[in-house]
Amino acid sequence: MFQGSIPALATPFRDGAFDEEAYRKFVDWQIENGSHGLVPCGTTGESATIDNDEHHKIIATCAEQAAGRVPVIAGAGSNDTQTALWHIKEATLAGADAVLLVAPYYNRPGQAGLLAHFSYLAERCELPIMLYNVPGRTVTDILPETVIELHRRFPDKIVSIKDASGDLSRVVKHRMGAGPDFIQISGDDPLALAGYVLGQKGCISVTANVAPKLCADFHNAAMAGDYDTARQLNEKLYPLHEAMFCDASPSPAKYALSRIHDWFEPDVRLPLAGCSHAAKVIVDKALEDLGLV
Secondary structure (H helix, E strand, O other): OOOEEEEEOOOOEEOOEEOHHHHHHHHHHHHHOOOOOEEOOOOOOOHHHOOHHHHHHHHHHHHHHHOOOOOEEEEOOOOOHHHHHHHHHHHHHHOOOEEEEEOOOOOOOOHHHHHHHHHHHHHHOOOOEEEEEOHHHHOOOOOHHHHHHHHHHOOOOEEEEEEOOOOOHHHHHHHHHHOOOOEEEEOOHHHHHHHHHHOOOEEEEOHHHOOHHHHHHHHHHHHOOOHHHHHHHHHHHHHHHHHOOOOOOOHHHHHHHHHHOOOOOOOOOOOOOOOOHHHHHHHHHHHHHOOOO
């Protein structure tokens, strides 16, 4: 179900509000250019600064526009278990194919709390669950033994993880403990090629927002075991991977999208600020070198 190039979709805003028309165009453009799945309301979608009504509207819009052409993995996590359950229920009603559940942030639960949180949600969720471990943002770290135990408890429900810990040894630990059918997805574009070699199946990507065809080509090559082609494409994409984080994400991605599409505004919500001049220079060069503008 989960593989290949899966953009964590940026959320377009216009005059401070969700730009549904632009989002629908964006979903179509992603699918037409080969993306293998879509994630609405992830980190790159600014889930931290959209309200609950917007959150559910964005997921519903994505699922409706995708219309079954690719899987929609809805961001539904929260640092409050009941809010996460609410997001799960709304994503289910909206027609999402799966949910992405980030580790609870700020309140910093221990491993026992993580087991209880994700178990509670799995018992009440009708959709497949992809765990999302990004300790650089949440501080909380879902350790491999916790991931393995959650999959053991719910083998048909907790079926995947997006790992953005930056620790590739975890791919091996997860594979050895949860088995090869547990779907591991990278959360870091620059590490995706190495992840494939170790057993990951794809990447939930920032860069694919901007270069969906090139990213899809890279992932298609890696999935086919054509590592020579994948390596060439990875090196071609690498400056763009770096450019996407030359300022606070997703400001560089949204600026890049505004350069590519006249219907995508670069607006981000406070406390994020728009791309600095220095960041724009880096993004512009990466786009120009790839022939994207």
